[in-house]
Structure formats: C-alpha cells, structure tokens
Amino acid sequence: MGKRKIKTQDLERRKKIKQDQDAKLSMGLFNEDITSDIEDQSNNWEDEEQDYELKPREMKEKHMVESLPIKRIDGTVERVLREVIKKEEPEDEGEEEQEEPLEEQTKEQEEEEPDDYANLSPQEKLIKTKEDIAELASKLIENPEENITCLTRLRKMSESKNFMTSQLVIMSLIPIFKSLAPSYKIRPLTDMEKREKVSREIARLRQFEQSLVVNYKSYIDLLYKHSKISYSNSLNNNKITSDQLKRGNLALKAATELCLSSLRHFNYRSELFTILIKRLNKKPKQQQDLPIFIKSIRVLETLLKEDEEHGDITFEIIKIISKTIKSKNFRVDESVLNVFLSISLLEDYDPNQNKDDFKPKLKKKDRVHLSKKERKNRKERKEIEEEMRTAQQAITIEQREKYQSQVLKMVLMSYLEILKASQGSFQKGTENDDAILLIGSVLEGLSRYGQMANFDLLGDFLQVLREIMVDVVDEEEGIYTGKQIRIILLCIATSFSLVLNHGSMGRLPIAIDFSSFIDTLYKLLTDIALDSDLEFSHKTLRLADPITEELTKPAVNVSTKSELLLRCLDFIFFRSKNGTISRATAFTKRLYILALQTPEKTSLAILKFIGKLISRYDNNLKGLWNTEDSVGEGNYILGIEKNDESIIRLERCNIGAATLWENVLLDDYYAPIVKDGSRSLMKNSKNEGR
Structure with a gap:
C-alpha cells in the first residue's frame, strides 16, 4: 500500500513539473538555469527512462487546409480537412510572397507542373499535357470500371488554374461523359442496398456508377462557376482576366454540347439547363458573347421541339425559364x-x-372469374x-x-x-x-x-x-x-x-x-x-x-403588320357574329383609303378581302360604287382627326353618304395587278347593280 502511494505522489509531481515546463516553453522563458534545476530534480527519479519528458519540445503547429466537401449519398455534406507540412524557407529573401497559402501553391505546382515538366519548353509542355490527357482518356474508355480513377484525375485537372490545362481537359471530358454516361438517371443506393452482400461484379459496377455521378456533378458545378463570367457583365471589373473570360464562354460551349447529347436524360440535367438559362439575360452588348447567346437560344428551342413524346425535359426547362424571368x-x-x-x-x-374519355365499370356478370391464386399472381405481375x-x-x-x-x-x-x-x-x-x-x-x-x-x-x-x-x-x-x-x-x-x-x-x-x-x-x-x-x-x-x-x-x-390586320378583319367579319352591314360598309371605305398608300402586296390583299365582303353581303354595299343609290343624307365624315373623339367613332361617320372615288386613283397605281383588281371590283359591283 505504501509503495502504491509513493508511486502516485511521484506521478503527480512529475505531471506538475511537466505542466510548468510546457507553460514556460510557450512563453519563451526556458533557459539554462531552469534546465539545470530540472535535471537535478530528475536525478531523484527512480525511473531513469522518463528523462526525455523533461527535454525542451518543439511547438509544431499543424497547418490544416479545407478541401472540397464530400456529399454523402444521404444528402449530408461533410467538411474535409487535411494537414499540410509547411516547408521552412530561407529568411534572406527580401521580397514577400503573395498572401496565398503555401499549401495551395504547392498543390497547384503538383497539379500543373509535375517534376517531368520542369525542364520542358512551353511547346513541349503542351504536347506532354495532351499526351497525358489522351492516355487517361484511352484507359478510361477501354475499361471504365477498372480505370474509373482516371476520370477523377481528369476532373481534378479541369479545375487547374492553368488555362491551357483547364481548357484541354474541359473539352476532352465532353466525349468521355457522352460515352460513359447512360441515357437514364442513376439513383443513389438505399441504406438497405448498402448493407446487403453482393457479388464482386455488382459491387464494382456500383462503385463505378457512384464515382461517375460524383465526378459528373463536380464537372457541372465547375461549368456553372465559369459560366457566370462573361464579357458583358465584366466591363467594370478589372480583376477579371482574359483567360477567365475565355473560360466562361468555353463553359457555355461545353454545356450546349452536353444538352444536345444523351446526357439531357442523365443526372443533374436541371443544373445543366440552368447554366444556359442563367446567361440569357439582356441581349449581350459585346460581340464575343453574341454567338454563345444565340447558340443557347437555339439549343433550348431544339430541346423543346424534340421533347414531343415525353414532356419531362420541357417541364424542367419551362420551370427554370419562368422562375428566371420573374426573379x-x-x-x-x-x-x-x-x-x-x-x-x-x-x-x-x-x-x-x-x-369525355372514361372507362365504364364492368358489371359483375361480365367480369372474368379468377381464383384466389390467379388474382394473387396477377397482382404480383402488375407490381413487377x-x-x-x-x-x-x-x-x-x-x-x-x-x-x-x-x-x-x-x-x-x-x-x-x-x-x-x-x-x-x-x-x-x-x-x-x-x-x-x-x-x-x-x-x-x-x-x-x-x-x-x-x-x-x-x-x-x-x-x-x-x-x-x-x-x-x-x-x-x-x-x-x-x-x-x-x-x-x-x-x-x-x-x-x-x-x-x-x-x-x-x-x-x-x-x-x-x-x-x-x-x-x-x-x-x-x-x-x-x-x-x-x-x-x-x-x-x-x-x-x-x-x-x-x-x-x-x-x-x-x-x-399586314398579316395581323387581315387576321383581325377576318375575325370580325367571317369568324364571329360581329360583322354587320354598317360595319362592313364603313370598313370597306377605309380599306380603300388604306389601299392607296400601302405597298403592292398589302394593297392587293386588301382588295381581295373587299371582294370577299362583296360576295358575302351581296348588293348591300353597291351604294359605295354608285352615287345614285346613296341612302345617306349629308356628308361623309372621314374621321381622321384625333382632337375630337366623338367624330372618330364608327357609328357617327354617316357611311350612307360615302362614295368610293378611290377607284379612279387606283387606276394610276404603279402595280398593274392592283389596277386589275380595282377594275374587277368596280365591274362586279356594276353588274350586281344592274
């Protein structure tokens, strides 16, 4: 019992000394005198193997960097922190580096310029980058399930800050996703499916599908991020570089290519359509953005025209456009x-x-008798x-x-x-x-x-x-x-x-x-x-x-506007019950005045419409061509003045006193076909008058 008590006291004493020493280390008060005192005290310890605890320790600060978050299958987002070892640099350098963290610079150098790129010229680096991309893509297409890690590597290369690398990889991923992704959505696995035991082939297929969906989602997010930058909305922002502007238009081109492929039936198509629709704000003033704007419009029109049998794509596009217009x-x-x-x-x-289309309920005597087992089998077939x-x-x-x-x-x-x-x-x-x-x-x-x-x-x-x-x-x-x-x-x-x-x-x-x-x-x-x-x-x-x-x-x-005018006239007199004799007479007079000033095609269309009016209302319009048959008293009010609203109304124009003297002027019309049309109307009206 006594030995145990002494041992406990020694442990408490050593723990207290250690805490005091660590506190002094953190304040920078450690010196030789303190070291000597501690060494003297340590000689009294029974266990000489614990002397290393009294030696001064180096305070190593862990540099943690937040990586891209991971989205789990259940929808939760998990933060990812990784430790980066900070390399000591000589203090003789006079110039201070940028405020960018060293770990990001190291990561960028590792991604953009590997060790074998160090001694290469820019042209050789470009060739080497193309060779690496081609090698990764060929491996991925030959055996996608075994080489799915190549897709992750390519996707990370597309996020590079080097414009050349990012541009090449973004465009190369388009045919890769077209060949790998199916023309249907891949649903996430349920908790029960995750726990169940499956064969090696099924497990490998599931891993491939989930990795494909994750990389595709990251690729779509990257396109959405770059597509926000355009020449039109960056006129007053000097921080945006020319590479960022080119990358923005490149992201739109990639999105349009994906929309026209089978990927419009794949996962995250709403996010893909949003990339195109978000750029369709005002018509771009910059010439560099105009081709992308027109192409995005044409792609959306093509998607709506081709989605005649299903409707799901049309529903998502119209939903996004209507919300965007309102917002x-x-x-x-x-x-x-x-x-x-x-x-x-x-x-x-x-x-x-x-x-109108409903199925009548069958009577009991008309139903087919099924046994209990047959009904059960039919129910199972329907479920399958x-x-x-x-x-x-x-x-x-x-x-x-x-x-x-x-x-x-x-x-x-x-x-x-x-x-x-x-x-x-x-x-x-x-x-x-x-x-x-x-x-x-x-x-x-x-x-x-x-x-x-x-x-x-x-x-x-x-x-x-x-x-x-x-x-x-x-x-x-x-x-x-x-x-x-x-x-x-x-x-x-x-x-x-x-x-x-x-x-x-x-x-x-x-x-x-x-x-x-x-x-x-x-x-x-x-x-x-x-x-x-x-x-x-x-x-x-x-x-x-x-x-x-x-x-x-x-x-x-x-x-x-000529077609709209004729459509309105057709609605009034031939497709509704609003056409009366008085209205037909008044409009005929004004249409003749209109035909004197309009171009050739419009004048000819107006005369043809007047001919239809004459054929419908027979002799009720003959007074316009003959002054002797006039039924009105007083003068016809032309009603083109706008200062008095009362004399412009159709009912107050005294149309019974009007005469179509415009026929004489139409004989001098420059187009022969209009002359013939006017003379034909006058001839027909005179024959009907007789």
Missing part, C-alpha cells in the same frame, strides 16, 4: 420569351379530353411491371398529360404576369419598361396557347388586353409608331382568338362584346398606311437608317 423582374430579352413558341408538347393537348417501368423511367400517357397541364399553366401564368406588369406604362411615359418590351412575344404566344386556357383566365386576359390597348390609344396624340400599331393589332387578334377558340369548343357560356376592339381597329386604319415596316417581319434583312445610323428591327413576332 429578374422581366429584364430579359424578347427572344428568351419566344422560346415558349417552340413547345411541341402542347400541339396535341386538349384540356377537355379527360372529361410497375417496378420495371419505374426502372426504365418510361413516361405513361397519364404522366405526359400531367406534364402538359403543368407546362401550359406555367406558360399562361408567365404571360399574365407580364401583361399585368405592363399596365399603365404608356400613360406614365415609361415605354422603355422591361415588361413593355415583352408584350409582342406575350401576345404572339397567347394567340397560340390561349385557346387552351380555362374560362377564369380568359376573363383576366381580355381585361388586361383591353387596358393595354386603351393605354396605347389614349397616350398617343399624333401618328402611331410601328411598335404601337403592332401592339394594338396583336391585342385585337389575340382577344378574338381566345374567345373564338373557347366558343368553338363549347366552353363559352356568355356572349362577349368586342365593340371597343372593333372601334379601335377602325380608328387605326388610317395610321397603318403611314408605317414603312408594314410588310417586314423579324426575318427580313434590313439596312440601318442612313440618317440616324440605327437599325430599328421589328418585333420578334412571326406575323407582319
């Missing part, structure tokens, strides 16, 4: 919104189809078929219809939000508002997809379209510009298209009055002839104005 407060280019016009998934969509279908990720008819309804809802809600945001902008004098610039694309899209909307949204759309049209008309006191004319015509055509398509489907329980739209079109006819871009579309090749040196490109809408 940017509609500060996007008009061509981005026109991507919606390329949706092929909605071409055969009928919202009412599900209501469902599991196989899920594994193959096949899209059923029900899933496709669900994607169609969700895509249509997102598109129409985006259109409605843009229209509501543009209300009142013309009267406030803010025509450069971001939402105003998108009205043309919205109205063009509504004319295509508006008939699929339900009746509740129809009322909202009509109200917003009427308010936008009234804002444009009330704001302008002089001659309407080409942009304002296009907006008014699109509002009228879209409104008729929405209502008439609902009426043809039998979903229109009430009659809707279009008087305001018809009066506005009648008022606009005299200003349409003054538009020089009447027959030009967005595809027309234009030269800049020689005076202002500016190129005023028409809106991105598909139709020209």
Whole structure:
C-alpha cells in the first residue's frame, strides 16, 4: 500500500513539473538555469527512462487546409480537412510572397507542373499535357470500371488554374461523359442496398456508377462557376482576366454540347439547363458573347421541339425559364420569351379530353372469374411491371398529360404576369419598361396557347388586353409608331382568338362584346398606311437608317403588320357574329383609303378581302360604287382627326353618304395587278347593280 502511494505522489509531481515546463516553453522563458534545476530534480527519479519528458519540445503547429466537401449519398455534406507540412524557407529573401497559402501553391505546382515538366519548353509542355490527357482518356474508355480513377484525375485537372490545362481537359471530358454516361438517371443506393452482400461484379459496377455521378456533378458545378463570367457583365471589373473570360464562354460551349447529347436524360440535367438559362439575360452588348447567346437560344428551342413524346425535359426547362424571368423582374430579352413558341408538347393537348374519355365499370356478370391464386399472381405481375417501368423511367400517357397541364399553366401564368406588369406604362411615359418590351412575344404566344386556357383566365386576359390597348390609344396624340400599331393589332387578334377558340369548343357560356376592339381597329386604319415596316417581319434583312445610323428591327413576332390586320378583319367579319352591314360598309371605305398608300402586296390583299365582303353581303354595299343609290343624307365624315373623339367613332361617320372615288386613283397605281383588281371590283359591283 505504501509503495502504491509513493508511486502516485511521484506521478503527480512529475505531471506538475511537466505542466510548468510546457507553460514556460510557450512563453519563451526556458533557459539554462531552469534546465539545470530540472535535471537535478530528475536525478531523484527512480525511473531513469522518463528523462526525455523533461527535454525542451518543439511547438509544431499543424497547418490544416479545407478541401472540397464530400456529399454523402444521404444528402449530408461533410467538411474535409487535411494537414499540410509547411516547408521552412530561407529568411534572406527580401521580397514577400503573395498572401496565398503555401499549401495551395504547392498543390497547384503538383497539379500543373509535375517534376517531368520542369525542364520542358512551353511547346513541349503542351504536347506532354495532351499526351497525358489522351492516355487517361484511352484507359478510361477501354475499361471504365477498372480505370474509373482516371476520370477523377481528369476532373481534378479541369479545375487547374492553368488555362491551357483547364481548357484541354474541359473539352476532352465532353466525349468521355457522352460515352460513359447512360441515357437514364442513376439513383443513389438505399441504406438497405448498402448493407446487403453482393457479388464482386455488382459491387464494382456500383462503385463505378457512384464515382461517375460524383465526378459528373463536380464537372457541372465547375461549368456553372465559369459560366457566370462573361464579357458583358465584366466591363467594370478589372480583376477579371482574359483567360477567365475565355473560360466562361468555353463553359457555355461545353454545356450546349452536353444538352444536345444523351446526357439531357442523365443526372443533374436541371443544373445543366440552368447554366444556359442563367446567361440569357439582356441581349449581350459585346460581340464575343453574341454567338454563345444565340447558340443557347437555339439549343433550348431544339430541346423543346424534340421533347414531343415525353414532356419531362420541357417541364424542367419551362420551370427554370419562368422562375428566371420573374426573379429578374422581366429584364430579359424578347427572344428568351419566344422560346415558349417552340413547345411541341402542347400541339396535341386538349384540356377537355379527360372529361369525355372514361372507362365504364364492368358489371359483375361480365367480369372474368379468377381464383384466389390467379388474382394473387396477377397482382404480383402488375407490381413487377410497375417496378420495371419505374426502372426504365418510361413516361405513361397519364404522366405526359400531367406534364402538359403543368407546362401550359406555367406558360399562361408567365404571360399574365407580364401583361399585368405592363399596365399603365404608356400613360406614365415609361415605354422603355422591361415588361413593355415583352408584350409582342406575350401576345404572339397567347394567340397560340390561349385557346387552351380555362374560362377564369380568359376573363383576366381580355381585361388586361383591353387596358393595354386603351393605354396605347389614349397616350398617343399624333401618328402611331410601328411598335404601337403592332401592339394594338396583336391585342385585337389575340382577344378574338381566345374567345373564338373557347366558343368553338363549347366552353363559352356568355356572349362577349368586342365593340371597343372593333372601334379601335377602325380608328387605326388610317395610321397603318403611314408605317414603312408594314410588310417586314423579324426575318427580313434590313439596312440601318442612313440618317440616324440605327437599325430599328421589328418585333420578334412571326406575323407582319399586314398579316395581323387581315387576321383581325377576318375575325370580325367571317369568324364571329360581329360583322354587320354598317360595319362592313364603313370598313370597306377605309380599306380603300388604306389601299392607296400601302405597298403592292398589302394593297392587293386588301382588295381581295373587299371582294370577299362583296360576295358575302351581296348588293348591300353597291351604294359605295354608285352615287345614285346613296341612302345617306349629308356628308361623309372621314374621321381622321384625333382632337375630337366623338367624330372618330364608327357609328357617327354617316357611311350612307360615302362614295368610293378611290377607284379612279387606283387606276394610276404603279402595280398593274392592283389596277386589275380595282377594275374587277368596280365591274362586279356594276353588274350586281344592274
């Protein structure tokens, strides 16, 4: 008992001495006197093997560096810290190095310039880098499961700060991922699957798939990081180098190549689509970014056109675009919104189809009798078929219809939000508002997809379209510009298209009055002839104005203003019940005035439309060609003045007193085909008069 107590006291004494010594070491108070005292005390120790504990120790600080985090299969993110040994450098160097940690410099040197690169020239280094990349890629393609570590090495080389190495590896990884990745998603393993014992081949396959997914995710993250840098958004940032700008466009090119391959069906395709869509903000001002911008638009349009049978890709693209447009407060280019016009998934969509197609329930006497064992076997077969279908990720008819309804809802809600945001902008004098610039694309899209909307949204759309049209008309006191004319015509055509398509489907329980739209079109006819871009579309090749040196490109809408005008007239007189004799007579007079000033194609189309009106209303329009058959009293009011709203209305023009004296002027028209058309109309009207 006594020996144990003495031993405990010795241990406590030695522990106390050690703590005091360590404290003095940390404060730098260790000297020879203290060392001698401690050595004297150590002689009294029974155990001489413990003398090393009293020797001065070196305080080694561990330099920890945080590496890339690891994302586990269950979704948790784990931080990774590694120790880096700091090499002592001579103190004679006068210049201080940069504040970059030494371990990062060491890592960069190890990755970018191996030992065998030290004595090589730049040209030899380039050749050596290409040879290494080719060797790793060939090993990976020959036996992917055995050489999956080569993919990890290539992916780490793509993160190099050396632009040459990073550029070569980023582009070389594109065909590698195309050849390795399947055309379906690889799901993560469940906890039960991780614990179960499998064969060596299955374990190796699982390791290959998980490693492929991890490296692909890191590669997509790298592309997203580089794609944020462009020439347009770095004009005022001097810290961005030219290599970073080139790498940004290179990342976009790589993303477009991946989107057009089978990788659009692989994991993390939403992140891949986001890389393209995030760069589609305003149209780039720098010439270096313009080809990438156009190519990204074309890739998205191609994806939407080719996704006609499934709909999952269309759903993800439209979801990301609609969120991006809303988050940017509609500060996007008009061509981005026109991507919606390329949706092929909605071409055969009928919202009412599900209501009519239902399977009647079989009666009990018509059912096939099955035994208990047969019912059990049938249930098992259904479960197996469902599991196989899920594994193959096949899209059923029900899933496709669900994607169609969700895509249509997102598109129409985006259109409605843009229209509501543009209300009142013309009267406030803010025509450069971001939402105003998108009205043309919205109205063009509504004319295509508006008939699929339900009746509740129809009322909202009509109200917003009427308010936008009234804002444009009330704001302008002089001659309407080409942009304002296009907006008014699109509002009228879209409104008729929405209502008439609902009426043809039998979903229109009430009659809707279009008087305001018809009066506005009648008022606009005299200003349409003054538009020089009447027959030009967005595809027309234009030269800049020689005076202002500016190129005023028409809106991105598909139709020209002449086509929109004829579409509106066709809606009024031939596709709805709004065409009356008085309206047909008034519009005929104004259309003749319009034909005197319009180009050849438009004038000929107007005369053909007047011929259709004559054939429909027979002799009711004959008074316009013959003064003796005039039924009106007083004078015809032309109504082109805008200072008095009361005399511009269609009902107050006294159309019964009008005469088509424009036929005489059309005989001197420069185009012979227009002359013949005018004479033919006059001849037909006289024959009908007799």
